[in-house]
Amino acid sequence: MKSFSDISLVAQVAVFHNQRAFDQLVRKYQSPVRRFLLNLTLGNEMLSDDLAQDTFLKAYEHITQFKGIASFQTWLFRIAYNVFYDYKRKKTELTHDQQPTSSYTSSDSLKMDIRTALAQLKEDERACVTLQLIDGYQIDEIANILGMPANTVKSHLRRGKEKLTNYLKANGYGGNR
Amino acid sequence: MDMAEIDNSLLEQFFEPARQQYIDDKGFTEKVMRQLPDRAMSLSRWWTIFCMVLGIVLFFVFEGWQPLLISVVRMSHAFSLNDIHPIPCFMTLGVLTCLALLELVHRMERMQV
Numbered sequence: 001m002k003s004f005s006d007i008s009l010v011a012q013v014a015v016f017h018n019q020r021a022f023d024q025l026v027r028k029y030q031s032p033v034r035r036f037l038l039n040l041t042l043g044n045e046m047l048s049d050d051l052a053q054d055t056f057l058k059a060y061e062h063i064t065q066f067k068g069i070a071s072f073q074t075w076l077f078r079i080a081y082n083v084f085y086d087y088k089r090k091k092t093e094l095t096h097d098q099q100p101t102s103s104y105t106s107s108d109s110l111k112m113d114i115r116t117a118l119a120q121l122k123e124d125e126r127a128c129v130t131l132q133l134i135d136g137y138q139i140d141e142i143a144n145i146l147g148m149p150a151n152t153v154k155s156h157l158r159r160g161k162e163k164l165t166n167y168l169k170a171n172g173y174g175g176n177r
Numbered sequence: 178m179d180m181a182e183i184d185n186s187l188l189e190q191f192f193e194p195a196r197q198q199y200i201d202d203k204g205f206t207e208k209v210m211r212q213l214p215d216r217a218m219s220l221s222r223w224w225t226i227f228c229m230v231l232g233i234v235l236f237f238v239f240e241g242w243q244p245l246l247i248s249v250v251r252m253s254h255a256f257s258l259n260d261i262h263p264i265p266c267f268m269t270l271g272v273l274t275c276l277a278l279l280e281l282v283h284r285m286e287r288m289q290v
């Protein structure tokens with residue numbers, strides 16, 4: 001039912017350029033898309049919001065390319081990752097995203113821990129781990145979003161999880177405190 | 178092998194708060210909507226132009242001026258309600274309503290911009 005309503009909204013945007021329908025789609029998916037980009041940028045809220053905006057603008061421009069094979073969220077995540085990847089490629093000096101300027105309240109220290117833990121990973125590993133452990137995607141879906149073979153995703157996940165486990169255990173998580 | 182399972186449960190537990198995290202909109206959607214390219218506007222503009230052209234063509238094809246002219250002449254001869262035929266009046270009213278609607282659509286488009 002969820003995907004049917006998404007397809008109906010997408011059809012309204014694609015055929016009639018119905019901006020109200022697109023407004024509903026943005027409201028529905030802004031949180032998962034922004035959260036995904038926030039994790040990729042290690043908590044840089046300003047940057048992740050800019051990238052999320054670009055993601056939705058690209059989605060609107062290319063809405064006719066959505067075939068409905070994967071879910072609309074998966075399609076959005078794929079665009080989001082491409083936007084992030086393009087940003088990283090174009091960025092020559094990395095000062096902006098190496099110094100996260102998160103405006104989250106420091107009361108949520110566990111979120112900071114998560115960002116610090118994710119910072120131990122390479123970008124591809126981070127993307128794979130984030131998509132599996134936070135967004136709950138299966139390996140084939142992650143491969144679809146990131147445009148990688150499933151085996152590559154599996155090895156990124158294995159390496160990423162190993163690094164994270166070591167990091168967490170070294171920092172007193174998992175009962176070793 | 179056993180280690181991998183332990184890893185997974187530890188990681189799942191660690192990322193649980195992140196899974197629950199919901200980011201409030203806080204004007205994000207509005208910002209996105211303001212930056213959308215104006216394709217809908219151009220589409221409705223073309224639709225308006227098409228309707229206007231169609232209306233003008235049909236007006237001339239079906240000699241729409243005749244009932245208008247007749248009604249004007251009749252009205253000028255004797256301004257009596259009994260003499261006025263209802264069909265030309267309805268046609269005139271229809272044309273005027275169409276024009277008013279077009280103007281309304283146009284103004285709404287401008288307001289959206």
